[in-house]
Amino acid sequence: MMRLGRLLLSFLCVLALTAGAPAGIALAGTAPLQTQPRTTVASLDVPSQLEAMRKLDFMVGRWVGSGWTITETGAREEFYQTEQVQYQAGGLVISIQGDSRDKEDPRETVHTAFAVINYNDITQQYRWESFARGYVTEVVPVVGPNTFQWTLDVPGVxxxxxxxxxxxxxxxxxxxxxxxxxxWQQNFQMDLRRLK
Incomplete structure (x- = not known):
């Protein structure tokens, strides 16, 4: 019981320190936080966030189809794809769950990914954050009528x-x-149809 008390006390101290740490300051053993404008609940414009997110209605649904990709070795691999795109958090976030299966053996998963999109009414930008193969990608996408584009810069590519x-x-x-x-050289294509 004493160990549990000490553990809880340590945990509460870390929480208190973390909550009070200024943006951009890293605590020992943590990565520095990016400086973000401080906002209060009163300064958030939820209706404008909802309006911006509704501009992405064209994405929402269950999708199936197929595609191909060029691997690092130059080989072309074909796959079956499903995408589940839905609103979350009262319509303020869209989640995208993707699953790719080997075309020759559909029991074999070759790629999975999860992403979220939200809108920041202060910066007036969308944010795309995806999680795949151990990587986290966060970019500002370009949203147009029935279009969505995101670009990633990595060293040399x-x-x-x-x-x-x-x-x-x-x-x-x-x-x-x-x-x-x-x-630009095309190295990927996916064509899906909406199920619902």
Whole structure:
């Protein structure tokens, strides 16, 4: 019981220190926090966030289809794909759950990913955060009528994914650039149809 008390006391001290740490300051053993504008509940404009998120209605639904990708070795791999896109947190967040299966053996999962999209009414930007293969990607996407595009810069390479939607279709291409975005080569394509 004494050990539990000490553990709880230590935990509460860490929580108190973390809650009081200024943005951009890292506690020992933690990564520095990015400086974000401090907001209060009174300063949030939830109706404008909801309105911005509704501009992504075209994405919401259950999707199935297939696609292909070019691997690092240059081989083309084909896959079956499902995507479940839905509103969360009262419509303030959209979650995307993707599952890719080997076309030759659909029992074998070749890729899974999870992503969230939200809108920051203070910066007036959408935020795309995805989780796949142990990586976390956070970027500001470009949203247009029935389109969604996000770009990732990694050392020596730029990756760009462009999604185009109709009422019943989702067409996505992935491209890679080795010259800072001057020229692009397609290395991915996915074509899905909406189930509901």
């Amino acid at each position: 730029k990756l760009r994914y462009t999604l185009e939607f109709t009422a019943k279709t989702w067409h996505e291409i992935g491209e890679i650039s080795f010259d800072g975005g001057q020229t």
